[in-house]
Amino acid sequence: MAPRAPVDEFTGLEAARFGVYVHFPYCLSKCPYCDFASTAAKQIPDERYTRAILTELSRRVEQQQLKGREVTSVFIGGGTPSLWAPRSVATVLEAIGAQLQVARDCEITLEANPGASDAERFSAYRAAGVNRLSMGVQSFEASTLSTLGRAHDGATAQRAFAAARTAGFDNVSMDFIYGVHGQTEAQVESDARKAVSLGSEHLSAYALTLDKASLAEEVPLARQLARGEVQLPPDDTVVAMQRVVRDVFAGSGLQRYEISNYAKPGFHSRHNALYWTGGEYLAVGTGATGYVKAEEPVRYSNQRSAEKYLVEVEAGRLPEANREVLTPLELFEERLAMGLRLVNGVDLEAVCKAFGQSSEARAVTVRHLLHAKLVERRDGRLALTDTGFDLHSAISARLM
């Protein structure tokens, strides 16, 4: 059984309340759709990067007076963290444990790329304290993987999953992408069926996004799209693909708990739930974004360039690119939009009250949405219906 966590009062979801995010930016190659803070590296500066992480961690714990704070989730994301030497991962987890109070049943996730995975390496991560793996499979189809520029093939992904089991991981997640150039609904269904046949505890499936407005940086595949060299499936096909995924996953006993996330009972991600329920997270590493409420609720983002990040930390500075104090209105809008991503929905009246907003002013909109069957009342909360999920952004905007 996955670790337990407190229940969020506005959504009823078990979620970590304070977590740590550690970013590892290096990859074997750069995928053409990827806008994460990641960089292809022939030689990874493992020791140098680990030292920088330890330095930033201590500095932030001290400056933000977090010493001894209880941590219920740690997420090591990337990039490709499964390229990070297990002894370095162990050192980072030890440092977190020495400065913060890591809960006995803390969820500790590491992201793995099937192309950089083997049972020995996974066993070493497990010995270091990692208890959950999240694998970037994306697809088992050669043509889809090739469009996405992924170096692994479907068989490698299946071997990586088996290696995780051999290493003793009983909490494994896999990520998939649909809505890719040339991809058919039948291929999406085949991916979903293979995914559930492996018996993973948690699956995520996201539609490919190449829209400039929603990307952190322009990516090569978006430029190819603009030049007409690739075409994405039309919106209604993408919606149909999402429904195929939903039906296959649900048919195998996985519960959808968020727009794009499905889990066996008790295995939803406590760390991701923290993001959707307004929890705090200390973030370290290249491009990492953190949110802490010290005297004020502050969100910061680190430098996205790995080299710049290292130089800043080594010069004794915090490697930040942005820092903003969030207003009650921003916190309200985020809580509402994130809560509506959840199948549980969100207690609109309670969130309005907590952030000084009027629920009466939204009553007419809610009535219209209920009438249109885009939302429904679920356990006293306002929740999107299946049709409403397809219109999540527009509905959130109307309620704001």
Ligand code: SF4
């Ligand atoms: S492996 Fe992941 S993080 Fe690295 S470039 Fe590809 S998509 Fe981006």
